[in-house]
Amino acid sequence: MHTPSAPAKDVLSADRLCLRFGAVEALKSVSLTVREREIHAVIGPNGAGKSSLLNCLSGFYKPQSGAVRFNGADISALVPHKRAGLGISRTFQGIQTYPSMTARENILTGYHLRMKTGLFSALLYWGRVRAEEEAFARRAEEIIDFLELEERRHEIVGDMSYGLRKRVDLGRALALDPKILIMDEPMAGMSAEEKGDLARFILDIRDGLGIPVVLVEHDMEVVMDISDRITVIDFGQVIACGTPAEIRTNDAVIAAYLGGAQQ
Numbered sequence: 523m524h525t526p527s528a529p530a531k532d533v534l535s536a537d538r539l540c541l542r543f544g545a546v547e548a549l550k551s552v553s554l555t556v557r558e559r560e561i562h563a564v565i566g567p568n569g570a571g572k573s574s575l576l577n578c579l580s581g582f583y584k585p586q587s588g589a590v591r592f593n594g595a596d597i598s599a600l601v602p603h604k605r606a607g608l609g610i611s612r613t614f615q616g617i618q619t620y621p622s623m624t625a626r627e628n629i630l631t632g633y634h635l636r637m638k639t640g641l642f643s644a645l646l647y648w649g650r651v652r653a654e655e656e657a658f659a660r661r662a663e664e665i666i667d668f669l670e671l672e673e674r675r676h677e678i679v680g681d682m683s684y685g686l687r688k689r690v691d692l693g694r695a696l697a698l699d700p701k702i703l704i705m706d707e708p709m710a711g712m713s714a715e716e717k718g719d720l721a722r723f724i725l726d727i728r729d730g731l732g733i734p735v736v737l738v739e740h741d742m743e744v745v746m747d748i749s750d751r752i753t754v755i756d757f758g759q760v761i762a763c764g765t766p767a768e769i770r771t772n773d774a775v776i777a778a779y780l781g782g783a784q785q
């Protein structure tokens with residue numbers, strides 16, 4: 523865990539979010555703050571509101587009240603691709619890769635959102651497009667090295683194991699050059715070895731790339747191992763927030779969630 527001398531700044535925050543689906547109150551005044559250089563896990567029982575919270579942060583759901591702030595600016599009104607353009611990148615449950623494309627091609631698709639040159643100006647300024655594409659290709663190679671996909675870069679993603687496809691998916695999210703990474707159940711469906719690899723990459727994203735990560739994850743062992751802080755949600759409300767050691771011993775958490783799951 524990082525212990526910078528100055529207090530860590532808030533990067534992304536949810537401020538008293540309320541979200542309803544008809545009679546269902548998915549989020550009841552939920553607040554959460556992700557600081558720079560931290561891995562922040564959101565945990566809670568099924569249906570607690572975790573995915574709803576991530577969807578509010580990335581703009582896929584619009585809460586009825588409350589605000590989402592990014593580096594201090596209110597981004598509540600921004601649609602998902604505008605938030606992505608600011609550097610709020612996310613991975614989804616399951617796989618979002620293109621199965622008939624190679625690992626490298628999939629990672630390059632992540633750059634499309636970042637292209638500054640539109641179609642019209644592309645016709646006028648072909649050289650600028652080429653320069654931009656070459657820069658993206660170089661950056662894609664860095665991501666391929668970072669995720670240890672060197673040997674697999676030209677392999678068709680549909681032929682890869684689930685864990686490798688998820689790694690390519692992560693590469694696509696990193697291609698956005700994120701300022702923060704949001705991950706929804708990244709370990710779901712993975713073998714123990716694949717989980718170990720992914721946990722290592724998430725730690726490297728924080729430590730090597732300096733990117734904070736907020737993730738929803740059901741695997742408590744992984745959560746306790748890699749998180750700097752954990753927010754616990756139950757029935758749409760935050761019942762605790764703290765370090766893994768604090769969360770492990772929090773009575774409300776044990777009663778609501780960890781009681782049955784702890785050894």
Ligand SMILES: Nc1ncnc2c1ncn2[C@@H]1O[C@H](COP(=O)(O)OP(=O)(O)OP(=O)(O)O)[C@@H](O)[C@H]1O
Nearest residue numbers: 543546547548566567568569570571572573574575
């Ligand atoms: N699009 C939607 N339409 C209607 N209800 C929804 C929608 N999304 C979520 N909900 C409801 O909101 C509540 C919170 O759901 P959410 O998926 O956020 O929980 P979760 O903690 O992520 O659950 P899980 O761990 O099972 O993925 C649930 O009651 C769910 O049925």
